[in-house]
Amino acid sequence: MRISRFMRVAVKNMNDVDNASSTGGPTPALKPDYEQFEYLASQFRELQKYGRRTELAYEDMAVTKPVLRSPSPIDKVNDKQILRAAETGHQWILGEDAKWTLWTRPPVNPTPVLRIAPDGIDSPEMQQIREILELKPVTPEKNFYRLRRDTYGQFKHPNARRTREKPAELREEIVMSMRSVKEMMFYLSHAIAVPESHRRLAITLLFGCGSDTDSSSNETQQNTASTDGQTDPAETAGLPELIGQFVQTQPGAGTRIPREKLIADNAT
Secondary structure, three states, rough: OHHHHHHHHHHEEOOOOOOOOHHOOOOOOOOOOOOOOHHHHHHHHHHHOOOOOOEEEEEEOOOOOOOOOOOOOOOOOOOHHHHHHOOOOEEEEOOOOOOOEEEEOEEEEEEEEEOOHHHHHHOOHHHHHHHHOOOOOOOOOEEEEEEEHHHOOOOOOOOOOOOOOOOOOEEEEEEEEEHHHHHHHHHOOOOOOOOOHHHHHHHHHHHHHOOOOOOOHHHHHHHHHOOOOOOOHHHHHOOHHHHHHHHHOOOOOOOOOOHHHHHHHOOO
């Protein structure tokens, strides 16, 4: 699957880079922002095209920070002390001064991450991704960014984007806001162009259910159903049957609905 397609459909915001988040319904009054995110997705796609330079995976990460338990470093630690520390949830760490200190061993949880392959760390595409998402450079030893959902939103510090007046530190994680299934369907519906012949049939179905005494409804039905030289019969082949099957499966099928009530129901 193309990662760019997945990102454009399922992700509505990433590190405060907006992806037309207002198109999840109802239809927005103003054109949404999406250009920068679209370019971002294209850079991920370029990485994907040239091989597995990135992957979504898990990394065992500490839930809490380790706490120092031995204020006075010691010069030497034997095997018995190391085993005893491990049994009690601690660990001995050798410092730069060749001294040993006892620390707590925090519990770890599998955490979703975006891992970058060594040959992709310094690629032009990854540089563009880091610049847009305001990420710190990774190293071969720590070649991943933590993925986190937007529990605290996209605007709360330190997640807010940098500005000239308020520069912020580069990030070590990617905060993602995802679309719901309903939002994805509404978003995709904006790209659907209904053929004119189908629109004509829909109008026929809508206004063709009026009462027998409603002459304007009959006239509308005749005008709409007529092919005035602009509708290709091949385009509408089979559609009346499909619409008829749909109507027959609805509750109260076969009953005639007054045109005024049908228009009022659709207006609400």
